[in-house]
Amino acid sequence: MDMKKLVLLTVVLTVIMSCGSGDRGELVGVQGKRWHPEKPYGMTLVPGGSFIMGKADDDLAGIQDAPSKTVTVRAFYMDETEITxxxxxxxxxxxxxxxxxxxxxxxxxxxxxxxxxxxxxxxxxxxxxxxxxxxxxxxxxxxxxxxxxxxxxxxxxxxxxxxxxxxxxxxxxxxxxxxxxxxxxxxxxxxxxxxxxxxxFKFQYTYLDIQKAAKNKNLKRSDVIVQEEVMVYPDTTAWIRDFSYSYNEPMHNDYFWHDAYGEYPVVGVSWKQANAFCQWRTLYKNAYQKDKKRQYVNSFRLPSEAEWEYAARGGLQAATFPWGGPYAKDDRGCFLANFKPLRGDYAADQALYTVEAKSYEPNDYNLYNMAGNVAEWVYSSYDPASYEYSSSINPIVNDNSNQRKVVRGGSWKDVAYFLQVSSRDYEYADSARSYIGFRTVQDYMGTDITGNSGR
Known part of the structure; x- marks a missing residue:
């Protein structure tokens, strides 16, 4: 009799516990908060997809560092303009x-x-x-x-x-x-x-070297935590050092701090400083998220070389420039970007140096100045042969021992060749130039979004 009562009590308790949890005893998984992707301020969504990366026509410069290759990238957000x-x-x-x-x-x-x-x-x-x-x-x-x-x-x-x-x-x-x-x-x-x-003005931050951790599972967590300290103020003397026998003191004196240039792209920022900015932007946003009791956002970062080229093409396959091409002028004879046209006539495109970050027409992903104005740091290291051995899905080659980092898009002082979406260039990670800036990206979380890259 006592055993029957014990069995009956166990069944009753089981039923009560099952009813109280609301899952009817089924495997429903842990129910978290409903996730609603939030488009970051000033960014646009670049849908994932495949494209032909590399030179679509003759490599006139003969560099042979960008052979054509089909590549697939996942969806991500990207700044509509260069960081100002x-x-x-x-x-x-x-x-x-x-x-x-x-x-x-x-x-x-x-x-x-x-x-x-x-x-x-x-x-x-x-x-x-x-x-x-x-x-x-x-x-x-x-x-x-x-x-x-x-x-x-x-x-x-x-x-x-x-x-x-x-x-x-x-x-x-x-x-x-x-x-x-x-x-x-x-x-x-x-x-x-x-x-x-x-x-x-030094910014200290730490990050987890996931690549190092993945390649050596015997390492302790403390072995793969990297601490960085970076001076954050732009090197304004780049305006003087980059151009010998040239009067650029007004740009050195006023360009970064004066309100007249507030909407112009920042320059004089090294690859290391650009990465520090990404770390700060993530920290700053997530401090707000924490205060509002919201979920943290994904990290902001520099784009990979493949992501940058995919975004620059704006969904156009085999295009020379972000607007298509193959010319840097429209049908009215107006230049479509800020660069060095006509055998060095800087003023021909209505600008001597940089222009405001939201200038000229954006490409089909609503991204401004993916060609010209300032060249842009990406996260990848430069290797002339990297296209040959990098993955075909979300490819990235970043070797910490290789301090040559890729810059893309050309600038106000470059000829049209460097404005081509497939052209590659590089600079050293600790270098700051008056013609190199950057923009950031953030991984998209949620339902997969794929663009039609076959236009």
């Missing part, structure tokens, strides 16, 4: 402000100042007031603070208080001391102007 000065300044300013806040918090910690003390104390680490911390924050502080090189890794900055830039409104001498340390020394200033010491 205004957009890159957002990155630079964020890095600058983060460094200032860290220095303020460190000094406040050193002298024992808290928000109640006012002045620099308002910028103390948020854990200065342990009473307002969550249980998790208190646990992390007790168990992980002091483990890094400075002892302050992981501590949260107080970003609720605005930084003060007006010297007349500095709250105290300690605040003044920190701000003074971020400017060039007084003896190095001229004309009464003390500018920021941009050598201190």
């Amino acid at each position: 000065n205004g957009e890159y300044r957002q990155f630079v300013n964020w890095v600058r402000d983060s460094i200032i806040r860290t220095r303020l918090a460190n000094l406040a910690d050193e002298v024992g100042k808290t928000p109640e003390d006012g002045g620099i104390g308002e910028f103390a680490y948020t854990d200065a007031d342990t009473a307002s911390m969550t249980v998790y924050e208190k646990y992390m502080l007790d168990n992980y603070s002091g483990l890094g090189p400075t002892g302050n890794e992981g501590r949260k900055l107080n970003k609720r208080v605005d930084l003060i830039y007006d010297q007349a409104e500095y709250p105290d001498e300690l605040y003044t001391e920190v701000m003074d340390s971020m400017h060039i020394p007084l003896e190095e200033s001229y004309n009464g102007q003390r500018t920021w010491d941009v050598n201190k």
